[in-house]
Amino acid sequence: MINRELIDVFSEIAREKNVDRSELSSIIEQLFLHLIERDRGDSSNCSVIVNLEKGELEIYAERDIVDDLMDPVLEITLEEAMKLTPGEDFQIGDSFVEVIDPTIFGRRLVTAAKQFFSQRLQDVEKRYIYEDYSQRVGEIVIGTVRQMQRDNIYINIDHAELLMPRREQIVTERYRRGETIRAVVKSVEVTPRGPEIVISRTDNHFLYKLFELEVPEIEDGIIEIQAIARQPGDRAKIIVRSNDRRIDPVGACVGMRGSRIQAIVRELNNEKIDIVNFSEQPEILISRALSPATPLDLYIDEDDKYCVALFSDDELEFAIGRGGVNINLASRITNYRIDAFGKKEYDRNQKQQATPLAEISDFTSAKAKLLDAAGIVTVSDLLNGDEEEILAIDGMGEKTLEDAYNLVAAFIEADNAEEIEEEVDVEELLDDLEEQEAAEEEAETETAEDDESETTAEETPLEDEELTLEEESK
Secondary structure (H helix, E strand, O other): OHHHHHHHHHHHHHHHOOOOHHHHHHHHHHHHHHHHHHHHOOOOOEEEEEEOOOOEEEEEEEEEEEOOOOOOOOEEEHHHHHHHOOOOOOOOOOEEEEEEOHHHHOHHHHHHHHHHHHHHHHHHHHHHHHHHHHOOOOOEEEEEEEEEOOOEEEEEEOOEEEEEEHHHOOOOOOOOOOOEEEEEEEEEEEEOOEEEEEEEOOOHHHHHHHHHHHOHHHHOOOEEEEEEEEEOOOEEEEEEEEOOOOOOHHHHHHOHHHHHHHHHHHHOOOOEEEEEEOOOOHHHHHHHHOOOOOOOEEEEEOOOOEEEEEEOOOOHHHHHOHHHHHHHHHHHHHOOEEEEEEHHHHHHHHHHHOOEHHHOOOOOHHHHHHHHOOOOOEHHHHHHOOHHHHHOOOOOOHHHHHHHHHHHHHHHHHHHHHHHHHHHHHHHHHHHHHHHHHHHHHHHHHHHHHHHHHHHHHHHHHHHHHHHHHHHHO
């Protein structure tokens, strides 16, 4: 009866902790072996049999029958064995199996048993959590904010505690205790304190899973997300491709009246998302990736994965984006290094690069001829040439080459400064014209007011004269 009560108590605790019955049997066996070791100092000769279905618990200790007792835990004398089991025919060297009553441990070991049982349950629970979440890496989970620290936020899901470090948090978001949030399971690692489950809201895969939830065509494989680049909380770009010509991938991701994309934007705290339709042609793909700006021209080197994008001076700011976000995301999503230039700046750079070295002031003719003999004629030839090959030219030393570089750098700097001064002069001229127009408008206004005053002054005497005539007639 006592055994069944013990089993029932253990089973109830296991149900609360969501521990499997097979695990419970193992824990109970370890528990009583632990108690025996605490009581006798050794449990190597003991075995515990647990039958949860019948509520039975049996403990056996196997001891060798000896003539001269040396270890009372592992050995027993023949006389004592005969006394404990009358009628048995034992011999020296036989094994004696002793049945141990679980109630003999008494209350003095109850505390130790509770601690041991609780610890084993925690270990099993941690192992379950690790096995569960290690198979859920890449999935979206929903949890409740339990604790907020300076750098970490702890989220509870059932019995599991998940960690969201600062690097995985969207910087524009503010979390409150008790708030429900969604995130993607990024990694699961085993630590001395148990499994560490890291979740993220900044990972690219989180955005991918959100699209998968909102756009059924992505889950069905009709539309594929080719690449994702994010500046979490600010802007994101994704490249989508349709495997069915009848379906527009961009329209499917946006949804009717923007319903699908708006749901994702709200989840990401109004992070702007640019959806780019895939193209096999690099110029079309890069042009789309640079949205909302539209390049005037693209110069692409497919071998080096490099692109120069030209924009009107008015659109250059939009192409680069605040803090360079737009062009950086476009570069990451297309795997091309992209440099953006305004049309005027690019033309000026091209003109500078094409300038003959001989036309640069202070660039001696001797240096120009020395470089010209090696095929280095323009500024571009010098700056793009291999330094070791240039130094291999007869008569060219390191100091001479350094002077040449310095002269070219001074020329480019002076030319840029001159261009800036011209732009400033134009702005000043426009300001002067605006001031002049304003002064002319003010003068015209004053002239009109003076004319109105004179007209009023001329009308007044006529009125007085009319009054005088009326009085005389009377």
